[in-house]
Amino acid sequence: xxxxxWLILLGTAVFICSFPMLVMKIKAVSHYVDVMVFAGIFTLxxxxxxxxxxxxxxxxxxxxxxxxxxxxxxxxxxTKFGIDPWIAMPAGMILCGLVAWMIGVPALRLRGHYxxxxxxxxxxxxxxxxxxxxxxxxxPSGMADIPTLRIAGYKITSEIxxxxxxxxxxxxxxIFCLHMLHSRVGRALRAIHEEEKAAECMGVPTSRYKxxxxxxxxxxxxxxxxxxxxxxxxxxxxxxxLMWSIRFMLMAMVGGMHSLWGALVxxxxxxxxxxxxxxxxxxxxxxxxxxxxxxxxLFLPGGIVSLASMIARRRExxxxxxxxxxx
Amino acid sequence: MGTDFFxxxxxxxxxxxxxxxxxxxxxxxxxxxxxxxxxxxxxxMLGGLFAVFFAGTLRLPxxxxxxxxVVLTGCIGLAMDRLIIERARDTSVLSLIIITLALSIIxxxxxxxxxxxxxxxxxxxxxxxxIRIAGAVIQPQALWIIGICALIIVGLTLFFRKSIYxxxxxxxxxxAGAARLAGIPVGHxxxxxxxxxxxxxxxxxxxxxxxxxxxxxxxxxxxxxxxGAAALGGLGQFFGAxxxxxxxxxxxxxxAGYLSSGYKDAVALVVLLLALFLKPEGLFGSGxxxxxxxx
Amino acid sequence: xxxxxxxxxGPILRLECLEKRFGGVAAxxxxxxxxxxxxxxxxxxxxxxxxxxxFNCISGMIEPSKGRISFEGYRIEGLAPHKIARFxxxxxxxxxxxxxKMTVLENVMLGRHxxxxxxxxxxxxxxxxxxxxxxxxxKKAFEYLDFVRLAHLAGLDAGTLPLGKxxxxxxxxxxxxxxxxxxxxxxAGGLNMRETEELGDLIQEIKKLCVTVLLVEHDMNLIMxxxxxxxxxxxxxxxxxxxxxxxxxxxxxxxxxxxxxxGGILM
Numbered sequence: 001x002x003x004x005x006w007l008i009l010l011g012t013a014v015f016i017c018s019f020p021m022l023v024m025k026i027k028a029v030s031h032y033v034d035v036m037v038f039a040g041i042f043t044l045x046x047x048x049x050x051x052x053x054x055x056x057x058x059x060x061x062x063x064x065x066x067x068x069x070x071x072x073x074x075x076x077x078x079t080k081f082g083i084d085p086w087i088a089m090p091a092g093m094i095l096c097g098l099v100a101w102m103i104g105v106p107a108l109r110l111r112g113h114y115x116x117x118x119x120x121x122x123x124x125x126x127x128x129x130x131x132x133x134x135x136x137x138x139x140p141s142g143m144a145d146i147p148t149l150r151i152a153g154y155k156i157t158s159e160i161x162x163x164x165x166x167x168x169x170x171x172x173x174x175i176f177c178l179h180m181l182h183s184r185v186g187r188a189l190r191a192i193h194e195e196e197k198a199a200e201c202m203g204v205p206t207s208r209y210k211x212x213x214x215x216x217x218x219x220x221x222x223x224x225x226x227x228x229x230x231x232x233x234x235x236x237x238x239x240x241x242l243m244w245s246i247r248f249m250l251m252a253m254v255g256g257m258h259s260l261w262g263a264l265v266x267x268x269x270x271x272x273x274x275x276x277x278x279x280x281x282x283x284x285x286x287x288x289x290x291x292x293x294x295x296x297x298l299f300l301p302g303g304i305v306s307l308a309s310m311i312a313r314r315r316e317x318x319x320x321x322x323x324x325x326x327x
Numbered sequence: 328m329g330t331d332f333f334x335x336x337x338x339x340x341x342x343x344x345x346x347x348x349x350x351x352x353x354x355x356x357x358x359x360x361x362x363x364x365x366x367x368x369x370x371x372m373l374g375g376l377f378a379v380f381f382a383g384t385l386r387l388p389x390x391x392x393x394x395x396x397v398v399l400t401g402c403i404g405l406a407m408d409r410l411i412i413e414r415a416r417d418t419s420v421l422s423l424i425i426i427t428l429a430l431s432i433i434x435x436x437x438x439x440x441x442x443x444x445x446x447x448x449x450x451x452x453x454x455x456x457x458i459r460i461a462g463a464v465i466q467p468q469a470l471w472i473i474g475i476c477a478l479i480i481v482g483l484t485l486f487f488r489k490s491i492y493x494x495x496x497x498x499x500x501x502x503a504g505a506a507r508l509a510g511i512p513v514g515h516x517x518x519x520x521x522x523x524x525x526x527x528x529x530x531x532x533x534x535x536x537x538x539x540x541x542x543x544x545x546x547x548x549x550x551x552x553x554x555g556a557a558a559l560g561g562l563g564q565f566f567g568a569x570x571x572x573x574x575x576x577x578x579x580x581x582x583a584g585y586l587s588s589g590y591k592d593a594v595a596l597v598v599l600l601l602a603l604f605l606k607p608e609g610l611f612g613s614g615x616x617x618x619x620x621x622x
Numbered sequence: 623x624x625x626x627x628x629x630x631x632g633p634i635l636r637l638e639c640l641e642k643r644f645g646g647v648a649a650x651x652x653x654x655x656x657x658x659x660x661x662x663x664x665x666x667x668x669x670x671x672x673x674x675x676x677f678n679c680i681s682g683m684i685e686p687s688k689g690r691i692s693f694e695g696y697r698i699e700g701l702a703p704h705k706i707a708r709f710x711x712x713x714x715x716x717x718x719x720x721x722x723k724m725t726v727l728e729n730v731m732l733g734r735h736x737x738x739x740x741x742x743x744x745x746x747x748x749x750x751x752x753x754x755x756x757x758x759x760x761k762k763a764f765e766y767l768d769f770v771r772l773a774h775l776a777g778l779d780a781g782t783l784p785l786g787k788x789x790x791x792x793x794x795x796x797x798x799x800x801x802x803x804x805x806x807x808x809x810a811g812g813l814n815m816r817e818t819e820e821l822g823d824l825i826q827e828i829k830k831l832c833v834t835v836l837l838v839e840h841d842m843n844l845i846m847x848x849x850x851x852x853x854x855x856x857x858x859x860x861x862x863x864x865x866x867x868x869x870x871x872x873x874x875x876x877x878x879x880x881x882x883x884x885g886g887i888l889m
Contacts, residue, residue: 053421107604110603116424117599118600125596129593179748183740184731185740187728191724198720201713202712204735286439287437289432289436293425294433297415297429298411298422
């Protein structure tokens, strides 16, 4: 992994570790820890989405559905069958990976809008199933009393404990993805992003890799869903709607797709915007999200991260121009 | 048993007409620009809600409300193209999808602000109770829906065959580069396709509101099912959209009647997924075209 | 730098009744031809003769409407391009298709893809063997860069290179896949005389590695100079084939194409 990424990772880790201690002292913002738990969970959902959009050039509107499948799998297996949450979580992950594979293989052979529409349709179907199968899922009112997680016998109940658990998992996912991107596979993904035909002629199985990225995103979303279910302990279908899929897409876009750090930044930012600063403007929420999405798509498709690198590049150019100008 | 079947068939035909109209709206834009307009469903929603405004709040007679609603939605289609789409026409497929998605959300959000979350209704176009045919009960509005849909289909067919604008649009759909060389202003054709698509969608919205009411968030599901019809029929295939819309409507109606009404929305979506996976070029599209576009 | 030697004794590439129609237009009509291993096979013809379509069919980017393509005895028509690359066919593109935001070295490293194995899980979990494979890829990539004399530019972004060097880089990338057949699509396009000469020398070097070269070119001097055999296409059909000397004498070719192309100057 490049030195730059290690430094950013380290810096982010330091910030994440110290954040609760900074924030818990101040009464007005002490609930930010809770917000950050959600931000971490959502980051897991958006990492895969960012990779899919950035490297495969495709949109998935099913992330909320995979999120929901993970959540309900954990919920159902733990409440109705008494299965250990740490076994239910991988079960949800495998299920989502399988479903993503079944959708991705046909859809990713075709052009961009096919996967968008297929995932849109799939997402709505999942939502309908979650609301209809009352015996399994509790229907529109959802299911409650999902047990919280335990590690080595200790229940994880406090916000701080959840905070470190969730962000620990986020960092594991980030490290996995960073390793992947800085390998032969990552090179192939970057090649697909730039010149797909040439990459294919140099032996890169482009469709297969796109499907793998889609599956990765789905499985990370499933893990996020399981964590979510055990954190909030009661879930209902409205948290896994199309609007949520669009919210996730917005988070990934605002930060900058095809950058892991972009997914992180965008998600944290938009989670705070959604929870805190938009709270009073609830009716405007949809309008605001749509407007931000439009502005970003039109004027800053690379997101915040591209803004940062544009500034950096301009500073480099100015520095080298000054050098060339001579003493 | 027989009357049940006939009943479901009629309601399937009715809703199928709506899906066909939405599908034609998708095809109009897609064939000229290769863009999938995710905001298509919102045109339907706006048509219905605008008609409620004109007929309910402004107390215009129904036919005037119909026309005003359709024209106003057409203006929104115009604005959408001129202000946003034209600016973005050279961006990637990804960005265009996101842009039309964003526009659909903005329209939905705006509708929610203005009309709130409640559903609204329109009075049926003609008074009078339900008609009994062969033991089935048919609302007169259903006949209006099928009739107006047929009218629009005939109108469009004439437009594309006889009018110079229609033929110019078809030329652009076939080969935009050659059309431009032949002097056809492609930008104007794109605008025309957006306006046309908005008009048709709005009309569908107005005629369905008396039957099933209209609210701010109906656009998404209607748009999705309409796209299912468009994909099933073959993107850009006019006749295919009609056939597929009817098939979809019938499938949904029979499922709701004989199997489970809770899952009826899922029927159209499952058909959409099957169409995309098994025959992405649709029933009437050409396989070569769908595959060529792979690279 | 050792290339895998050709397996069979027959022709390395065989085209049988190859046809490709786009709607009503026939880009290729009934092409029958065999390319023996180890030669430099030139392909010439006026614009629209079907040369690029032919390349696209062989490399798998397009599926032929009819006919067969056999590489070392195996049928490859209609296969996905990445599978054909694994079999040992590589190519360059008329409009350079480099990965411009990746470095020169990374472009060639990508070329090693079909000869290496580690996938998503091995990469993500940094399984043992990953580092060794990466080192090996790097080392091989430098060998190919040395071959085209671009090793000193390894760290630069590929997009910043001048056109001549970009073309060389594309050839290095294609060679990194260890092909036994390489398709060069107008590699001399946009090159000056000196660069074209260097290109000609490079192609001869490639032949010495036992890699068969299929060369589409408009530069008559280059083609006549280095080709062992020439295939002339016109309107999607084979107009003539033979040695450069035979082609120069062929009156049909001269009339249809050669005389006009090089302004009547024949060597």
